[in-house]
Amino acid sequence: MNDWQPAASREALRQRARMLAGIRAFFAQANVLEVATPMLSHAATTDVQIDSFTVTSGAQPRYLHTSPEFPMKRLLAAGSGDIYQICQVFRVDEAGRLHNPEFSLLEWYRVGWDTGQLIEEVVSLIQTAADALGRRAPIHVRRMSYAQAFHEALALDAHAATVQQLCAAGEHFGLGVVGRLDRDGWLDVLLSECVAAGFPADSLTVIDAYPASQAALARIRPGTPPVAERFEVFVGPVELANGFHELADAHEQAARFTRDNRRRGELGRAQMPADERLLAALAAGFPDCAGVALGLDRLLMWLGGWERIDQVLAFPWARA
């Protein structure tokens, strides 16, 4: 047995250290405060598609965070101003070439900003990380709405198409799906297998204006159709960052927690204790702000030209 040894090469470990130093310098210069919040919480995410690890602690379980977003929003409500955090987060069963159940996330919030400003900063941050690894060439960036991306790849109106039309577009593309999917399930599979799969390998592609049904913690901009003020950044076909113009309405947030938990119940997933402290913080007054989470292991994979997430982790899941 030699699985005591790290999976990442010394070169990958050095690259990670340089990337982290570059990111911290970036935020120091921008006057964004580094913070630390608990990994173990009384509450958990109710996100329908994300499962939290449970840790027993006496009679009351605690949950490992899947993202530091809830306590960071409590800091924002308490008047912290701009903040960032680099931490390990945990998601059950997410293991594969691009997934490790424990991974590194960079999360940051900008008070008074909207998604447009934050997207520009995400791009500068990625450029800074690239520079820190000695890659001087400017990164090419493409921007389009969710609707445009679907229209270009599949000639489909992502906001109006029925499940039958989404299914037919997938079949026409040569996608063989096994299992019954709802509308959002079809949008997810088409986005990753048909739309993002065609994104140019060495560019960043930024998609915004997500369907309202996929708002997560983003505000919904009324209109026809209403869209979520949410964006994602892809490097080639790989999802790298997910950002929101943050929902500030405590009532709507509570309704989303309840709806998520109902949906989890329908799918046979455990219903999770919603974060009442987050709801109280929003009710107390939450600043207008935009926030984003960026997967640091995947960023390092891209910058260092690594194929598998294991190559950039000292001790991936199997060796942890």
Next chain:
Amino acid sequence: MATYSTSEFKNGLKIMLDGDPYNIVENEFVKPGKGQAFNRVKIRNLKSGRVIDKTFKSGESVEAADVVDVDMQYLYTDGEFWHFMVPDTFEQYAAGEAALADAKPWLKEQDVCIVTLWNGQPLSVTPPNFVELKIVETDPGIRGDTATGGTKPATLETGAVVKVPLFIEEGEVLKVDTRTGEYVSRVK
């Protein structure tokens, strides 16, 4: 009936899909951060050999294909079927031409092959990794030439043609790697 969940998917797993047995060739977990998880898989139809791409919704269960690999001795062919026997039980199986596609050039009577059975029917035959076969035809050998690296074709007793070094003679027995179809050595 045994089933596999997508979380158990791995290369080599044999599953049923639309009534046919398949072998998983590649499996990749795919999940948008906030979205539905999938397994992107390449699977080989064990009857036709054709490889196709499928996207399984994570958490789906599929029926396991009732496929087993059994060591059997090759007995003879009657031209239509190739007959095999399980050495321990003397049970005999007849495999059709489709199951023999890759194995035919390497089959020698008495050799022990792996016969893959699906519902008790031979689906495919895998010859031993190395077989020893006699040369029935090749150009005369060049004496003393053991180092120049040149090759020539040699026809073996099963009809297979392999490239051999120039010094090899008709009537000699060769060891051949059936996975690559390459000459390994002379057998004394």
